[in-house]
Amino acid sequence: MALDRPLQPMDDFVYWKFSKNGSFTTKSSYAMLLSHSVSSRISGTIPASWWKHFWGLPLLPKLQCFCWKLLHNALPLSGTLQLRGIPIDPTCVFCYQERETTDHLFRDCSITSHLWASAPIAFSSPLLHEKPFTDWFVDTISELRSFQNWDGLVSFVSFCWAVWIARNHKIFRQAVLSPGVIFHLMQDWISRSVLAQGFRSLVRSLRNSSLTSSVASNSxxxxxxxxxxxxxxxxxxxxxxxxxxxxxxxxxxxxxxxxxxxxxxxxxxxxxxxxxxxxxxxxxxxxxxxxxxxxxxxxxxxxxxxxxxxxxxxxxxxxxxxxxxxxxxxxxxxxxxxxxxxxxxxxxxxxxxxxxxxxxxxxxxxx
CATH class of the missing domain: 3.30.420.10 (Ribonuclease H-like superfamily/Ribonuclease H)
Structure with a gap:
């Protein structure tokens, strides 16, 4: 009823009503799903307001998408793939003792726990395991955001990303794992994030100067x-x-x-x-x-x-x-x-x- 009609007859056309310009985008589709309260079992307890704040954090888009997959159990972990009917060994490639799941690989594995304790953003073992993984991950990001500890936030997410990359390198490239390799990967992505933030600040300052110069043209x-x-x-x-x-x-x-x-x-x-x-x-x-x-x-x-x-x-x-x-x-x-x-x-x-x-x-x- 709210869609205005043309003055003259014309052929019908297809448009996507959840975006302003009528074109389909994954962003508008995701917003539509959120508005209809569609969520997965893993992230069902995470409110939409948290995700709204999360997408505004100073993180690289690749790292944000990684966190989204991690919290939605969408990473192709061995344990997850086996549950979906794929014949694969579900054993963790770090410790070779437990089933590879999200909480095990990124927190509960004995190797990962040791790395957390010695990482630049250190966590003690009791603190690591006192909450379910999803709650712990969400609360950690929320706490870092509330204190505006952007360096700590980037380090936290980059460490998880480095663990994921090292795991893939070991499986698909038969690479040798070591704490030094993981920390090197972590530092590399921290450096990329710093460069990206510097570029964003430059673009923002140029945009603001452009807006300031055009304030007078209001007629x-x-x-x-x-x-x-x-x-x-x-x-x-x-x-x-x-x-x-x-x-x-x-x-x-x-x-x-x-x-x-x-x-x-x-x-x-x-x-x-x-x-x-x-x-x-x-x-x-x-x-x-x-x-x-x-x-x-x-x-x-x-x-x-x-x-x-x-x-x-x-x-x-x-x-x-x-x-x-x-x-x-x-x-x-x-x-x-x-x-x-x-x-x-x-x-x-x-x-x-x-x-x-x-x-x-x-x-x-x-x-």
Whole structure:
């Protein structure tokens, strides 16, 4: 119901409704699964909020994916593969005594326990075994994050990754295992993480400097040029409730050089996103301006995403595609349209009307 329809008949097309641009991505698929509370037996006790914080940690993507597989029992360990019907020796290649499982290989094995005790981020034996592996792993990462011990976090995950690489080298390359080899692998991935963080900081600083230089460009013309004066100042805003998808639009016509209101209106609707409600408010406000005979508009609104969308001409959210198309088409009938991104308090009257419409206090009203 919230997907706007084209003005003219056209062929149907396939789109993925869980992403903004309609294209399938593994990220949107994973987010959809999380929203439907789909989880594995191993990570079923790990809340979605923990994963949200985890994906924001300063770790290499490869290490993050490794941790995800580790906590979902998705690593091809010998014991796991045997349980899945693959004829393979499930014995641990480190100690040759116990079955190779997630908790054994990465913590409980006598060799791994010794390495933990002598690693740069040391753990005593009693502390290692006092909790189930999943709880211990999650709690350790959470504690390191709470203290913002990023060096310790990288060392912790890099050590687990080094154990996994050393295990694979022994199985598939017949490599000789030694503490020095594992610690060397660990240090190598710590160095890679440090370099990656330095690069991210550089990119972030360049991005911030670019944003700072463009702060002043908060207005643009989407129709006509600056040689004309304005008939009216148009304020509009949208309001949206994510719980029930109810939305509202409000607009005010104001004199250009004073706060005197010349009219306005509001209308209730349903939207799939806040951006869609803003676009709907924009379209209805433009139509109201056209009916009143205004041809030179100075338009105020407070949505940064909408400003970028109208200024740069991106397609944006798939649910907003046809609304954006109608706006661009309707703008052509005006002599001049200047957009200006303003603070929220500047469009407060329009926001009040939109909120009343969202609450169904004003279903459709003009004045």
């Amino acid at each position: 643009c013309y989407i129709q006509g040029d600056f040689s004309s004066t304005f008939d009216v100042c148009l304020l509009f805003d949208g309001a949206w409730n994510a719980q029930n998808l109810s939305a509202g639009a409000g607009w005010i016509f104001r004199e250009v050089f004073s706060d005197s209101a010349l009219g306005g209106g509001s209308r209730a609707c349903h939207s799939s996103s806040a951006l869609q409600s803003e676009l709907q408010a924009c379209l209805w406000a433009l139509r109201a301006a056209g009916r009143r005979g205004f041809r030179r508009l100075l338009i105020y609104f407070d949505c940064s995403n909408l400003f970028s969308l109208l200024r740069d001409g991106g397609n944006g959210d798939i649910f907003c595609h046809w609304l954006l198309y109608e706006i661009r088409l309707y703008v052509l009938q005006f002599s001049i349209c200047k957009l200006r991104k303003v603070p929220r308090q500047w469009v407060a009257p329009a926001h009040w009307l939109a909120t009343q419409a969202r609450r169904r206090q004003l279903l459709s009203w003009t004045f």
